[in-house]
Amino acid sequence: MKPKDSMVNAFVPGAAMLSPEDAALVARREAALGPAYRLFYANPVHLVRGEGVWLYDKDGNAYLDTYNNVASIGHCHPHVVAATARQSAILSSHTRYLHEGVLDYAEKLLATFPAPLSHVMFTCTGSEANDLAMRIAREHTSGTGIIVSENAYHGVTAGVAEFSPALGPGVPLGVHVRAVPAPDPHRAAAGDVAASFTAAVQAAIDDLIRHGIRPAALIVDTVFSSDGVFCDPPGFLKGAVAGIRAAGGLFIADEVQPGFGRTGDAMWGFQRHGIVPDMASLGKPMGNGYPVAGLVLRPEVVAEFGAKGRYFNTFGGNGTAVATAMAVLEVVEGEGLQANAAAVGRYFRDGLRDLATRHEAIGDVRGAGLFLGVELVSDRAAMTPDAARTARIVNALREARILISATGPRANILKIRPPLVFSHANVDLFIDRLDQVMQAER
Amino acid sequence: MKPKDSMVNAFVPGAAMLSPEDAALVARREAALGPAYRLFYANPVHLVRGEGVWLYDKDGNAYLDTYNNVASIGHCHPHVVAATARQSAILSSHTRYLHEGVLDYAEKLLATFPAPLSHVMFTCTGSEANDLAMRIAREHTSGTGIIVSENAYHGVTAGVAEFSPALGPGVPLGVHVRAVPAPDPHRAAAGDVAASFTAAVQAAIDDLIRHGIRPAALIVDTVFSSDGVFCDPPGFLKGAVAGIRAAGGLFIADEVQPGFGRTGDAMWGFQRHGIVPDMASLGKPMGNGYPVAGLVLRPEVVAEFGAKGRYFNTFGGNGTAVATAMAVLEVVEGEGLQANAAAVGRYFRDGLRDLATRHEAIGDVRGAGLFLGVELVSDRAAMTPDAARTARIVNALREARILISATGPRANILKIRPPLVFSHANVDLFIDRLDQVMQAER
Numbered sequence: 001m002k003p004k005d006s007m008v009n010a011f012v013p014g015a016a017m018l019s020p021e022d023a024a025l026v027a028r029r030e031a032a033l034g035p036a037y038r039l040f041y042a043n044p045v046h047l048v049r050g051e052g053v054w055l056y057d058k059d060g061n062a063y064l065d066t067y068n069n070v071a072s073i074g075h076c077h078p079h080v081v082a083a084t085a086r087q088s089a090i091l092s093s094h095t096r097y098l099h100e101g102v103l104d105y106a107e108k109l110l111a112t113f114p115a116p117l118s119h120v121m122f123t124c125t126g127s128e129a130n131d132l133a134m135r136i137a138r139e140h141t142s143g144t145g146i147i148v149s150e151n152a153y154h155g156v157t158a159g160v161a162e163f164s165p166a167l168g169p170g171v172p173l174g175v176h177v178r179a180v181p182a183p184d185p186h187r188a189a190a191g192d193v194a195a196s197f198t199a200a201v202q203a204a205i206d207d208l209i210r211h212g213i214r215p216a217a218l219i220v221d222t223v224f225s226s227d228g229v230f231c232d233p234p235g236f237l238k239g240a241v242a243g244i245r246a247a248g249g250l251f252i253a254d255e256v257q258p259g260f261g262r263t264g265d266a267m268w269g270f271q272r273h274g275i276v277p278d279m280a281s282l283g284k285p286m287g288n289g290y291p292v293a294g295l296v297l298r299p300e301v302v303a304e305f306g307a308k309g310r311y312f313n314t315f316g317g318n319g320t321a322v323a324t325a326m327a328v329l330e331v332v333e334g335e336g337l338q339a340n341a342a343a344v345g346r347y348f349r350d351g352l353r354d355l356a357t358r359h360e361a362i363g364d365v366r367g368a369g370l371f372l373g374v375e376l377v378s379d380r381a382a383m384t385p386d387a388a389r390t391a392r393i394v395n396a397l398r399e400a401r402i403l404i405s406a407t408g409p410r411a412n413i414l415k416i417r418p419p420l421v422f423s424h425a426n427v428d429l430f431i432d433r434l435d436q437v438m439q440a441e442r
Numbered sequence: 443m444k445p446k447d448s449m450v451n452a453f454v455p456g457a458a459m460l461s462p463e464d465a466a467l468v469a470r471r472e473a474a475l476g477p478a479y480r481l482f483y484a485n486p487v488h489l490v491r492g493e494g495v496w497l498y499d500k501d502g503n504a505y506l507d508t509y510n511n512v513a514s515i516g517h518c519h520p521h522v523v524a525a526t527a528r529q530s531a532i533l534s535s536h537t538r539y540l541h542e543g544v545l546d547y548a549e550k551l552l553a554t555f556p557a558p559l560s561h562v563m564f565t566c567t568g569s570e571a572n573d574l575a576m577r578i579a580r581e582h583t584s585g586t587g588i589i590v591s592e593n594a595y596h597g598v599t600a601g602v603a604e605f606s607p608a609l610g611p612g613v614p615l616g617v618h619v620r621a622v623p624a625p626d627p628h629r630a631a632a633g634d635v636a637a638s639f640t641a642a643v644q645a646a647i648d649d650l651i652r653h654g655i656r657p658a659a660l661i662v663d664t665v666f667s668s669d670g671v672f673c674d675p676p677g678f679l680k681g682a683v684a685g686i687r688a689a690g691g692l693f694i695a696d697e698v699q700p701g702f703g704r705t706g707d708a709m710w711g712f713q714r715h716g717i718v719p720d721m722a723s724l725g726k727p728m729g730n731g732y733p734v735a736g737l738v739l740r741p742e743v744v745a746e747f748g749a750k751g752r753y754f755n756t757f758g759g760n761g762t763a764v765a766t767a768m769a770v771l772e773v774v775e776g777e778g779l780q781a782n783a784a785a786v787g788r789y790f791r792d793g794l795r796d797l798a799t800r801h802e803a804i805g806d807v808r809g810a811g812l813f814l815g816v817e818l819v820s821d822r823a824a825m826t827p828d829a830a831r832t833a834r835i836v837n838a839l840r841e842a843r844i845l846i847s848a849t850g851p852r853a854n855i856l857k858i859r860p861p862l863v864f865s866h867a868n869v870d871l872f873i874d875r876l877d878q879v880m881q882a883e884r
Contacts, residue, residue, distance in 0.1 A: 007752055025540045032548040033759075034561035034741060035748025039538055046540035050533045068535065070756060076531050085527035089518050091492045092731030093510065096481055098467045098488035106474035119476035124566040124733040125757060131599045138600075156755060157573045158580075159600035170750030284756055289534030291566040291733040291757035299476060306477025308612030310449055313598060314512060314726055315567060315733035317475075 006168030008411045009394055011039035021058075022046055040405060042395050050075030053419050053426055055403065063401045066418040066430055069371075072260055072285030073331045074421040080288045083327035084320060092320040095122070096312070105322040108329055112267045113296055114276050121302075122294045122317030126256035126283025127155030129295045130219070132311065133279045134159055136297070137250045139305040143214030144176040147204045147244065151182065151409040153226040154219060154254055163219070166226040176213050178204035182227035182409075183236050186364065186375075186383050193232075198239030205247045215249035217278075222269030223258040228408035229366055229373025229415065231263070237273040250301060251275070256283035256293075257371065261332050261420060264342030264369025272368060288328045292321040337420040341369035344422050348372060351431040359438045361389060370422055373407070374414040385410035389441065396437040402430055448610030450853045451836055453481035463500075464488055482847060484837050492517030495861050495868055497845065505843045508860040508872055511813075514702055514727030515773045516863040522730045525769035526762060534762040537564070538754065547764040550771055554709045555738055556718050563744075564736045564759030568698035568725025569597030571737045572661070574753065575721045576601055578739070579692045581747040585656030586618040589646045589686065593624065593851040595668040596661060596696055605661070608668040618655050620646035624669035624851075625678050628806065628817075628825050635672075640681030647689045657691035659720075664711030665700040670850035671808055671815025671857065673705070679715040692743060693717070698725035698735075699813065703774050703862060706784030706811025714810060730770045734763040779862040783811035786864050790814060793873040801880045803831060812864055815849070816856040827852035831883065838879040844872055 011026075018026060022044060029037060045063065049056040052074040055063045065075065073080070087101070095102055106120050123129045138144055146163045148154065153166035161167055162174035173179065180200035181187065188196035201218060208215050218240060224230040241251045258269030259282055270277050278301050283293040294316075305311075315321065332338065349365055352374055356362035363377035376393065378386040390412045397404055407415040418426065453468075460468060464486060471479060487505065491498040494516040497505045507517070515522070529543070537544055548562045565571045580586055588605045590596065595608035603609055604616035615621065622642035623629065630638035643660060650657050660682060666672040683693045700711030701724050712719050720743050725735040736758075747753075757763065774780065791807055794816055798804035805819035818835065820828040832854045839846055849857040860868065 010752075022540060025542065025545065028545045028549070029540075031560070032545055032552060032562060033537070034563065034739070034744050036563065036744060036751070036753040037537060037748075038752045038754065039540065044540050047533060047535055048541075050535060055533075055535070055539075070536070071534070075533065075535075078531075081527070081531045084530050085523070088526050088731065089520075089523045091489060091497075091517065092513070093489055093492060093497070093517075094512070095475070095479060097497075098464060098471075098481065098486050099490075100467065103467065103470045103474055107470070110474060118473070120474060121476065121478065125570065125755065127755070128567065128570065128599065135600050135603070156753060157570065157599040157601060158577050161577070167751055289530065289757075289760060289762065291760075291763065297476070302476050302478060306479075309478070309609055310452075310480045311478040311598060312480065313567065313569070315731075318731065318733075320731065321733065 006166070007038055008407060009040050009391065009405045011041055011044050016042045018043065041398050043398065045398065045403070053422055061401060063403050064426060064429060065403050066416050067403045067405050068419070069257065069262065069417045070284045071288055072262065072420055073288050073328060073335070073337060074419045077288055077331055079331050080324055080327040084290060084324045087323035088320045090319065092318045094314055095317045099319060101319050101322045102317045105326045108326065110296065113280070116276055116298050117280060117296045119299055119302060120294050120296045121311060122292070122321070123313050124291045124293060124315050126281060126293050127157050127160050128313065129281035129283060129293045130154045130160045130254060131157040132295050133219070133252050133281055134217070136279065136302050136305045137217040137252065139308065140301050141214065141216045141248055141250060143216035143249060145208035145213040145215040145249070146174070146177045147201055147215070147218045148177065148179050149182045149220055149224060149227050150179045151227045152179070152221060178207055180204050182224050183230045184228065185232065194236040194239055197236055198243060201240040202243045205243060215244060215247045217250045217252050218244040219252040219254055221254040221257050222273065223263065223368065223371050225257040225371070225415065226407050228375070228413040229371060231272060231368040232366065234272045235274050237275055241275050250278040253277035253280040255280045260285045261338030262341055262369050262371050264338060264345045267338060286328065287321065287324045290321060290324040291315070292325050332420070335421070341420050344424060344427060345369040345372070347424055348427045351427055355431060355435055361386065361438065361441070370418055370420055372416040374416065376412045376414065385412035387411040390414065392441065393437055396440065397433060400433045400437060402433050448608070449480055450849060451482050451833065451847045453483055453486050458484045460485065483840050485840065487840065487845070495864055503843060505845050506868060506871060507845050508858050509845045509847050510861070511699065511704065511859045512726045512731055514704065514862055515730050515770060515779060516861045519730055519773055521773050522766055522769040526732060526766045529762045529765035532761065534760045536756055537759045541761060543761050543764045544759045547768045550768065552738065555722070558718055558740050559722060559738045561741055561744060562736050562738045563753060564734070564763070565755050566733045566735060566757050567597070568723060568735050569599050569602055570755065571723035571725060571735045572596045572602045572696060573599040574737050575661070575694050575723055576659070578721065578744050578747045579659040579694065581750065582743050583656065583658045583690055583692060585658035585691060587650035587655040587657040587691070588616070588619045589643055589657065589660045590619065590621050591624045591662055591666060591669050592621045593669045594621070594663060620649055622646050624666050625672045626670060627674065635675065636678040636681055639678055640685060643682040644685045647685060657686060657689045659692045659694050660686035661694040661696055663696040663699050664715065665705065665810065665813050667699040667813070667857065668849055670817070670855040671813060673714060673810040674808065676714045677716050679717055683717050692720040695719035695722045697722045702727045703780030703783055704811050704813050706780060706787045709780060728770065729763065729766045732763060732766040733757070734767050774862070777863070783862050786866060786869060787811040787814070789866055790869045793869055797873060797877055803828065803880065803883070812860055812862055814858040816858065818854045818856065827854035829853040832856065834883065835879055838882065839875060842875045842879060844875050
C-alpha cells in the first residue's frame with residue numbers, strides 16, 4: 001500500500017523487511033494512529049533519547065542529527081529543559097489574566113526585529129501562525145488572493161493547506177491561490193533569479209485580478225526550504241515584495257524554517273534580502289520542542305482585525321510556553337549560535353563543494369548558514385534531477401547513522417538542517433560519511 | 443475604545459481605574475501584543491502562581507479557581523509537572539520516527555472510548571483538532587456543509603472560525619454554515635428539547651441542500667458551553683445525529699469542554715446522550731496546560747483522507763506532549779476524578795438550587811458533573827435574561843477572590859467549570875461568597 005501523496009523519504013509499508021520489534025511498532029501505529037501518518041526512511045528509526053546533535057536508538061546507537069530544526073539549539077538543552085520544568089510547576093495559565101512572562105518574552109523577541117514589526121501574537125504551531133496571518137491579511141486588504149511558490153509548504157490547517165502545494169495532488173489548492181516557480185538559479189529565465197521571480201509574482205497578481213480575486217498576500221518561506229533551498233542572490237525578493245504591495249497585498253515572511261539565527265548572517269531569513277515584511281510567522285525552533293509559535297506584525301496590519309474581533313489561543317503564550325521560548329532565545333544569544341551557524345555553515349558548504357569536485361552527482365551546493373541544499377543530478381551539465389540516487393543516499397546515510405532528508409519538487413535535494421550547535425567535527429563526520437556513501441554508489 | 447466583538451466579561455480599557463502596576467502591564471500588552479488580545483474582568487487579575495484549585499496574585503492573595511478547565515486536574519499537578527520535566531530532558535521528537543510513547547498513550551486514550559472510535563490523530567490545540575475534523579469530513583462526505591449551534595465556539599483557525607458564531611458579528615459565518623438554536627429547555631418549542639433540536643438540525647440540512655450544499659457534518663460541544671450549558675435531558679442529541687447521518691453527513695462531538703471526566707457520569711460528554719460520534723475532538727484539559735490535543739475517529743471516516751494525503755503536525759504527539767497527557771490520564775483515573783466530578787458536582791448543584799430558593803435572580807441551575815450553568819434573570823417567570831446583573835456578579839466574585847465567568851448568547855449564564863479536584867469545602871466557600879455577592883446586589 002504505497003502512500004499516494006508526494007512525501008519525499010516516506011516509509012512504504014511492506015517494501016522493506018523490518019526487525020520484529022519495529023514491525024510490531026509499525027503495526028501498532030497503523031492500528032492506533034491510522035492511515036494519514038507517515039514515517040521517514042525505508043527502514044524507520046526507533047528513537048529513545050536525544051542530546052545536543054545526537055539522537056539515540058533503542059540499542060544505544062548514536063545518530064548524528066543533521067535534519068531536525070525543531071531542536072534547533074540541540075536536543076534537550078539543559079537551560080530550556082530547566083525553564084520548562086520550573087515554570088510548569090509555577091503557572092501555565094493563559095493571556096486573559098495579566099502575566100509578566102508573556103510580556104517579558106514578547107518584548108525580548110520583538111527587539112530582534114526591525115522597528116516596524118512591533119506586535120507579536122502567540123499561537124502553538126506554525127500552521128496556526130500562518131492561518132492567523134491569512135485571516136489578518138484578508139481583513140486588512142479585503143482581498144483573498146494568495147501567492148506562494150510552486151512547492152511551498154506553510155502548514156496543515158484547512159486554510160493553509162490550500163496554499164501548501166507541497167502536500168501533493170491529493171490536497172487541492174484553493175481557487176484563490178496561485179503558485180509561482182521558485183527562485184531556482186538553474187531554471188530562471190536568462191539566469192536572472194530576481195527578475196524571473198518578480199515577473200512570476202506579477203503574472204500571478206495579474207491572473208488573480210483577471211479572475212476577480214483581489215490579492216491579499218504573497219507568502220514565502222524565506223529560504224524556500226521545500227522548493228529546494230534557494231537563498232541567493234541576496235535581495236532577489238525585493239521586486240516581488242514591491243509588486244504585491246503595489247497590488248494592495250501584504251508580504252508575509254514565513255520564518256518557521258530560517259528563523260532564530262539559522263541562516264547565520266541574520267536572525268531572520270527576510271533580513272538577507274534587505275526587506276521588512278508586513279508579517280513574519282514563527283514556529284518550529286521557537287521552543288526547541290515545546291509547542292510554541294507566533295506571528296510578528298506591523299500594527300497597521302492588525303488594527304482592523306483587532307477592532308472587529310478578538311484572537312484567543314488557549315495555550316498560545318501561556319506561562320510555560322513563553323518561559324521555554326525565553327530560554328531558547330537566551331541560548332541562541334548567549335551561546336552565539338547565529339555566529340556559529342555562519343561559521344560552521346561556511347565550513348560545511350566548503351566541505352560539500354570540495355566533495356563536489358570528486359562526485360559528479362553533486363550538481364549544486366547552496367544555502368545560508370546551517371540551512372543547506374545539495375542538488376543531486378545524473379548529468380551535471382544538464383542538471384538532470386536524480387531522485388532515485390537521492391533516496392538511496394538518504395537511506396544509506398541513515399544506515400551510516402547520519403539523519404538527513406530530501407526535498408524539492410523533483411525530490412533530488414539533500415536537505416541539511418542540523419541543530420545550530422553543530423561543530424566543525426560534526427561537519428567532518430558528515431562529509432566523510434557522505435563521501436563513503438557516494439563512493440559506494442558508483 | 444470598547445472592543446466591538448461579543449466577548450462576555452472582557453476588560454474594557456479606560457473603563458475602570460487600575461493600580462499603577464496593572465495599568466503599566468496593560469500598556470505593555472497593548473504595545474507588544476496589539477489590539478486583538480482581551481483580558482477578563484473590569485479589574486484584571488494579575489496572576490503569578492497556581493496550585494490545585496487556587497491561583498495567587500502578585501500580592502499573595504489566593505483566588506478560588508472555579509473557571510479554568512485547562513488545569514483540569516488542578517494547577518501544576520506534581521505528577522504531570524514531573525512527567526513533563528522528565529520527558530523533556532529525554533526526547534521531544536516527532537512522529538516520523540518510531541517512538542513508543544505516542545503509541546502507549548494513544549492506546550490508553552483509545553481504551554476510554556467506545557470500540558468504533560479506534561484511531562487518534564494528535565494536534566496541539568482544539569482548534570487544530572476541529573480544523574482537521576472538518577478536512578476529514580469534507581473528504582469523506584464530498585460535502586462542505588457544517589451545522590452548529592447558534593452560539594457555538596469551536597476554534598480560531600480560518601476554517602473553524604467560520605463555524606464559531608460565538609466569535610461575534612465581526613467574524614462572518616461561512617456560506618456553507620448553518621447555525622441552529624441551542625437545546626435550551628426554556629425556549630424549546632412545547633418544551634421538548636429533543637424534538638426541537640432534531641427539527642432545527644433537519645431544517646438546516648434541508649436548507650443546505652436547497653442551496654446546493656452537501657452536508658458534511660453536524661458538530662456540537664456536547665455540553666453546549668458557550669450556548670449556555672445544556673446537558674438535559676440525556677439523549678436529546680439522538681434525533682439530530684440520526685438526521686445528519688441520514689443526509690450523508692458525519693457527527694462530530696467537540697469534547698474540548700466536557701471531556702476527560704468533567705461531566706461526572708462519563709469520561710466523554712457524548713456518552714450522556716447514548717450516542718457514538720464519527721469523530722471526537724479533544725483539547726484543553728488533555729495536557730493540564732501543556733499544548734496537546736487530538737482527534738479520535740472511526741477508521742472508515744479517515745480512510746480516504748489517509749490514502750490521498752498525509753497529516754503531520756510537528757509538535758502533535760511529540761514525546762513530551764504524550765508523556766504529559768499520559769500523566770494527566772493517570773491522575774484522572776488514579777485519583778477518581780470522574781467520580782469526584784459526579785459527587786461534588788451534585789453537591790454543587792444542590793447548593794446552587796438551595797441558593798435559588800433565596801434569590802429570585804437565579805432562574806435556573808443546570809449542568810452535569812463539574813460543568814455548571816446558573817441562569818440569571820430579572821423576571822423568573824418570564825425568564826428575562828439579566829446580563830448586567832451577571833456582569834456585576836462575575837466582577838464582584840472576582841473582588842471576593844472567586845474566579846468564574848459568564849456565557850450564553852444573552853451573556854446571562856454564570857459558567858462554573860472548576861478543576862476536577864474541587865472539594866465539598868470549595869463548594870461551600872463558593873456558595874457562601876455567591877450568596878453574599880447576590881445579597882449585596884439587592
